[in-house]
Amino acid sequence: MNWPETFRTGAEAVQAHRMRSILTMLGIIIGVSSVILTVGLGQGAQDEVKSQIDSLGSNLLVVSPGSTTSSSGVRGGFGSSTTLTLSDADAIADSSVIPDVKQVAPVTSSSVSLVNGTTNWTTTLVGSTVNWLDIRSRELSSGRFFTAGEVASSAPVVVLGSDTAGELFTGTAVGQTVTVNGSALTVIGVLESSGSSSSETSQDDTAVTPLGSASSVTGTSGTSISSIYVEGAAESTLGAAYQEINSLLLNLHGVTATEADFTITSQEALIETANSTNRTLTVLLGGVAGISLLVGGIGVMNIMLVSVTERIREIGLRKALGATPRSIRRQFLVEASMLGLAGGIVGVIIAVIGAQVLPGLIDQPVSLSLLATAAALVTSLALGIGFGVYPASRAARLTPIQALRSE
Amino acid sequence: MSEPIIELDQVWKSYETGAFTVHALRGIDAQIQEGEYVAVIGPSGSGKSTLMNILGCLDVPTSGSYHLAGQDVSTMTEAALAEVRNRRIGFVFQQFNLLASMPAWRNVELPLVYAGVPRAERRERAIAALTRVGLGQRADHKPGELSGGQQQRVAVARALVTEPAMILADEPTGNLDSESTTDVLELFDELSELGRTIVLITHEHDVADRAGRQLLVRDGQIATAVGAA
Ligand SMILES: Nc1ncnc2c1ncn2[C@@H]1O[C@H](COP(=O)(O)OP(=O)(O)O)[C@@H](O)[C@H]1O
Ligand SMILES: [Mg+2]
Numbered sequence: 001m002n003w004p005e006t007f008r009t010g011a012e013a014v015q016a017h018r019m020r021s022i023l024t025m026l027g028i029i030i031g032v033s034s035v036i037l038t039v040g041l042g043q044g045a046q047d048e049v050k051s052q053i054d055s056l057g058s059n060l061l062v063v064s065p066g067s068t069t070s071s072s073g074v075r076g077g078f079g080s081s082t083t084l085t086l087s088d089a090d091a092i093a094d095s096s097v098i099p100d101v102k103q104v105a106p107v108t109s110s111s112v113s114l115v116n117g118t119t120n121w122t123t124t125l126v127g128s129t130v131n132w133l134d135i136r137s138r139e140l141s142s143g144r145f146f147t148a149g150e151v152a153s154s155a156p157v158v159v160l161g162s163d164t165a166g167e168l169f170t171g172t173a174v175g176q177t178v179t180v181n182g183s184a185l186t187v188i189g190v191l192e193s194s195g196s197s198s199s200e201t202s203q204d205d206t207a208v209t210p211l212g213s214a215s216s217v218t219g220t221s222g223t224s225i226s227s228i229y230v231e232g233a234a235e236s237t238l239g240a241a242y243q244e245i246n247s248l249l250l251n252l253h254g255v256t257a258t259e260a261d262f263t264i265t266s267q268e269a270l271i272e273t274a275n276s277t278n279r280t281l282t283v284l285l286g287g288v289a290g291i292s293l294l295v296g297g298i299g300v301m302n303i304m305l306v307s308v309t310e311r312i313r314e315i316g317l318r319k320a321l322g323a324t325p326r327s328i329r330r331q332f333l334v335e336a337s338m339l340g341l342a343g344g345i346v347g348v349i350i351a352v353i354g355a356q357v358l359p360g361l362i363d364q365p366v367s368l369s370l371l372a373t374a375a376a377l378v379t380s381l382a383l384g385i386g387f388g389v390y391p392a393s394r395a396a397r398l399t400p401i402q403a404l405r406s407e
Numbered sequence: 408m409s410e411p412i413i414e415l416d417q418v419w420k421s422y423e424t425g426a427f428t429v430h431a432l433r434g435i436d437a438q439i440q441e442g443e444y445v446a447v448i449g450p451s452g453s454g455k456s457t458l459m460n461i462l463g464c465l466d467v468p469t470s471g472s473y474h475l476a477g478q479d480v481s482t483m484t485e486a487a488l489a490e491v492r493n494r495r496i497g498f499v500f501q502q503f504n505l506l507a508s509m510p511a512w513r514n515v516e517l518p519l520v521y522a523g524v525p526r527a528e529r530r531e532r533a534i535a536a537l538t539r540v541g542l543g544q545r546a547d548h549k550p551g552e553l554s555g556g557q558q559q560r561v562a563v564a565r566a567l568v569t570e571p572a573m574i575l576a577d578e579p580t581g582n583l584d585s586e587s588t589t590d591v592l593e594l595f596d597e598l599s600e601l602g603r604t605i606v607l608i609t610h611e612h613d614v615a616d617r618a619g620r621q622l623l624v625r626d627g628q629i630a631t632a633v634g635a636a
Contacts, residue, residue, distance in 0.1 A: 005520055016508045317504045320465055321565070322493020322521035324486045400492075401466040404504070 010334035024303040025343035027296025032347025032376045034289035037354050039372040042282025044365035049274040053267050055194050058137060059232040061242060062265045083261040089228045091252060092245055100241035105131040105229040110218045114207060115179040116168045123164050125207050127214025135229045143174035143189030146210050154212025158185040161206040162193045180217045297383030304336050304391035315395050316403025325396040332392035340384020344377045410477055412604055413439035413462060418471035420457050431457040433627040444599040446615035447608045449624035455608045456577055462606060463496055463575045464488045493521050497566025499576035503558045505550040511537060512546040515565045522569060536564040540594055556587025563594050573604040580614055592617055
C-alpha cells in the first residue's frame with residue numbers, strides 16, 4: 001500500500017472513532033497549548049523589561065556611587081554614599097580622555113515637596129545639565145527644556161514630568177510657579193509621557209532643574225552627585241567606554257579595582273538581571289507543560305494499543321487480503337502521528353486564542369514565538385510517531401490467523 | 408497431468424494448549440489440480456479450518472511440506488506470503504469478514520489497494536465484481552444495510568476482484584438461509600466453469616455434492632477421496 005492510501009486509511013480510522021480521537025488528542029492539545037503559552041508569557045515578560053530599560057535611553061551607562069563586590073553582594077551602601085562628584089562627570093565628558101563617550105549628564109536626586117498654592121505633591125527632584133533630556137531619550141510635550149546658560153547661572157526653572165504637572169496644575173503648567181522649600185521655581189516645560197507602564201519607578205512623576213538650582217533649593221552641597229548618565233558613542237564601543245570610565249575613575253579616586261567606590265551599570269546588565277529571573281520561571285513552567293505534552297503522547301500510545309486489540313480482526317482480514325507487515329505497521333503509525341499532529345494543530349490554535357485573551361485576564365503580555373510554536377508542533381508529531389511505534393509493530397507482528405481467529 | 412497447484416506432503420499441525428498438545432492435522436497428503444472444484448468435508452473439529460488456513464498461507468504447518476504452484480511455502484518471507492495471498496488466493500469466510508465502516512465497493516477494492524492498483528481502476532473493477540455477483544446496485548451500501556446472503560456475495564466479489572487462480576471458502580454458507588446458500592453456490596459453480604480452482608469447506612453433504620471431488624477429513628486425516636481426480 002502506498003503512502004497516499006496509508007494516509008487515507010489513517011484519516012478514515014481517526015474519523016470513524018471521532019469522540020475517542022478527540023479525547024486522545026486532548027492530552028496533546030493541552031500540552032502543546034500550555035508549552036506555547038508559558039514560553040509566550042516568559043517572552044512577553046522579557047520584552048516588557050527590555051522596553052522599560054530601553055526607555056531609559058540608548059547606549060546608556062550609569063555610574064553610581066558605592067560598589068558591588070560581586071554580581072550579588074553589595075558593599076558600601078550602594079547608591080547612598082557620596083563618592084561621586086561633579087569633577088568625575090567633567091572628567092568623563094572630556095573627549096580627549098574618553099573618546100568613546102558621546103555625552104554625559106551628572107544627576108542629583110532628592111525627594112521634595114512641590115507646592116502650588118494649596119496643592120502639595122511629593123516627587124523626585126532631579127538636578128542635571130542640558131544633556132539630560134537627550135541622554136534619557138525624553139521629549140517635551142510643551143514649553144522648553146532649560147538651557148546651558150540657565151545651568152551655568154543655576155536659574156530657578158523647572159521642567160515637570162507629565163504626571164507631576166497633572167497633579168499640581170489643572171490647566172497649562174508652563175509659565176506657572178511651584179515652590180520648593182520656600183524657593184519659587186518657574187515651570188518652563190512639561191515632559192512627554194515616557195509610556196513606560198512600570199508604576200513603581202514612574203518616569204512621569206519627576207521634576208528636573210539645573211544642577212545648581214537643585215542643590216540650592218534642597219540645601220545640599222553642590223559637588224556630590226547621585227549618579228552620572230553616560231551615553232556611549234556607539235553600541236559597539238560601549239564595552240570600551242565602560243573600560244575607559246572604569247580606569248579613569250579608579251585613577252581619579254586613587255583606588256584599586258577591588259576597592260572601587262563606584263559601580264558602572266549598563267542597560268545590558270540590567271536587562272540580564274531582570275531576565276534571568278523570568279527565564280528560570282519560564283523554564284520551570286515550560287518544563288511542567290512539556291511533561292503534560294509527554295503524558296499526552298503516552299495517551300496516544302494507550303489508545304493505539306486499545307485500537308490494535310479492538311481491530312485485531314480487521315488486521316487479520318487485511319493481512320489475509322494481502323497486507324504486508326510493513327503496510328500494517330505504517331497504517332497504525334500514520335494513525336498515531338495524525339492524532340499527534342492534529343492535537344498539535346488544535347493546541348496551536350488554542351494557544352493563539354489564549355494569547356489574545358490571556359493578557360486581558362492576568363495583565364501580562366504574551367508574545368507568541370514562531371520557534372516555540374513550530375517546536376511544539378514538531379514535538380507533537382514526534383510524540384505521535386514515537387508512541388505509535390510500539391502499538392504499530394504489535395499490530396504488524398500478529399499472524400493473520402491469530403488475528404482472524406480472535407473474537 | 409500438469410503439476411498440481413496444491414501439493415501437501417505429510418502435513419501436521421499441532422497446537423500447544425497448556426498441559427497437552429492438540430494435533431489438528433495428522434499427516435495430510437493431498438494434491439489439487441488447477442481448475443478443480445474440491446469440497447473438504449468432515450465433522451466439526453476434524454481440522455478443516457486448520458487445513459484451509461494452511462492452504463491459504465494464513466498459517467504454517469508444524470511439519471511436512473506445502474507446495475503452492477510448485478513453490479515451497481515454508482521458504483517464503485512474510486511479505487512474499489502476503490503477495491501470494493493477494494495475487495493468487497481469494498478468501499471467503501463463514502463470518503463474511505467485511506469491514507463495517509466501509510461501503511460494499513470499498514470492501515471489494517481492498518485486495519486491489521494492497522496490489523497497488525490505481526484508485527480509479529480499483530473502483531471500476533470493484534463495481535464490476537459486485538455486478539457479477541448481482542449486487543451492482545448495492546455498491547454504496549454498508550455491510551450493515553445488507554442481508555447475510557448479500558454480505559456473503561460481497562465477500563465473494565472481494566475474493567474475485569483480483570482474478571485469483573484459487574478461491575478458498577471456509578463454510579461460506581454456514582451462516583446463510585437456504586435461498587442465499589443456493590445463490591452463493593451457483594456463483595461457485597459459475598467460477599468453476601470459468602476454470603478457477605475452488606476449495607470449499609463444509610460439513611453439509613448437499614453443499615459438498617456440488618464439487619467435482621470430495622476430500623473427507625476425520626480427526627486430522629484424509630479418510631476417503633470421492634469423485635474424479
Ligand atoms: N489455535 C488453536 N489452538 C488450539 N487448538 C486449536 C486451534 N485451532 C484449532 N484447534 C483445534 O484443532 C482441531 C481442529 O479445529 P478446526 O480446524 O477449526 O476444525 P473444523 O474447522 O473442522 O471444525 C480442534 O480440536 C480445535 O479445537
Ligand atoms: Mg471450521
